[in-house]
Amino acid sequence: MDCDFCNLPGVARWKYVLSPDRPVVGLTNGAGDAVLFDDDGIWHACIACAALVDREDMAGLIERVCRALGAVLPLKDTEHRQTVQALMVGQYSAVMQSTTVKLRA
């Protein structure tokens, strides 16, 4: 199973199961258009990402994920990077909620 955070293939050792009433993260463009990023509420994590989630190290987790995604996302564009990172904060905050259950993957 791939890590849902850094996207490294085949490395997931843990999974975080979010509560059914987890917040759904979305983006709006100010013109009334919205995109929701709902998921199945299960986030797989490699050992390194799980350690950051468990410490609630949001900055460290985002830095790690951006480093991993740098090759596939045009993150040199400041505005795009800020949008992506804001989205990550929303999604990862949901994972870090106290109602989330951590299980072996």
Ligand SMILES: [Zn+2]
């Ligand atoms: Zn990872």
